[in-house]
Amino acid sequence: MAIKGASCIACPMDPVLRAVTGRWTTTILWHLSTESPLRFGELMGLMPEISAKVLTDRLRMLEKNGLVLRTQKPTIPPEVSYEMTEHGRDLHQALRALHEVALKWDAEGWVPGQGFPDTPVTQAAE
Amino acid sequence: MAIKGASCIACPMDPVLRAVTGRWTTTILWHLSTESPLRFGELMGLMPEISAKVLTDRLRMLEKNGLVLRTQKPTIPPEVSYEMTEHGRDLHQALRALHEVALKWDAEGWVPGQGFPDTPVTQAAE
C-alpha cells in the first residue's frame, strides 16, 4: 500500500513545470501557441513590460528544451521568428485550459492577492 | 482590424499565471488537486526539497488568492490541513493536462535543458 501521494514524489511533473512555468515563460508559450510564427519585435510588443534581455533568455531556454523553434533569415536588417515545435504544441490543451480559468476568474471578480468576492479577508493585525 | 495578437495584451492571463505558476506553487496545487486534504507535514514529505519557510509562504499566498483553504484544529500538537477551494478546483483540467504532457515528454526521452532526442544540439563554443 502506497503512502498517501508518495507515488508522485519522483513523477516527471517537477522538471516539466520548471521548463514551462516561471516569470514570462508561460506567457511567451501562450502567445506562440495562439499565433505562430511571431517575430522578436512582435513578442516584445505583446509583452510591453518584458525587457529584451529577459525575452532573449527565455527564448533561448525554450529553444534548448526543444519547445520553441528559432528561424533566422540572413537579411539586413535581420528577420528572426519563433514558433512552437511539434513537441511544444503538446502544451496547447494545458494553455487553453489556463486561459479559460483566467477568463472565468476575471468574470468572477478575482483580484490578485485578494482572491474572490467570497474569499474571507484575513485581518491585518494592528 | 486588430493588430496581430494585440487583443491579448490586456487579457487576464498574466495575473492568473503569476498566482498559479512559479517555483513550487504549481507543484503544491497539483498535489492538493490530486488528493485533499493534506497536512503541512504531508506536503513537506511530498516535496522533499522544499523548505518549511517557502511552503508556508506559498500556502499563505494561495490562501490569500482564494485558491486554497486552510483548516486548523486547535489540538495539541496542532493539526493543520490544506485543500483546494471551489474556485481552486477550476485548475483541475489545466493541471491534469500538464501532468499528461509531463508523462508524454518523459516517455519520449525529454531531458531538462537539452530537449528531446530530436532537438538539435547547440554547440558550446570553446
Add this chain to the structure above:
DNA sequence: GTAACCGGTTACTAAATGGTAATTACTTAC
C-alpha cells in the same frame, strides 16, 4: 555623415528569492 532598422549582447546595478538555523507554544512520554 548620420540616423534608423532589427535582434540581439554585455556590463553593471538593484531587487527578489531562497536557505539555514534558532525560536515559539503546549502537551505527552521518558
Add this chain to the structure above:
DNA sequence: GTAAGTAATTACCATTTAGTAACCGGTTAC
C-alpha cells in the same frame, strides 16, 4: 527536567534573478 512532536515564524545571509543603459552589425534612406 527534558526531549519529542507539529506547524509554523523570524532574522540573517547567500544566491538568483531582473532591470538599465550602452553598444554591435550592415545596409538603406535622408
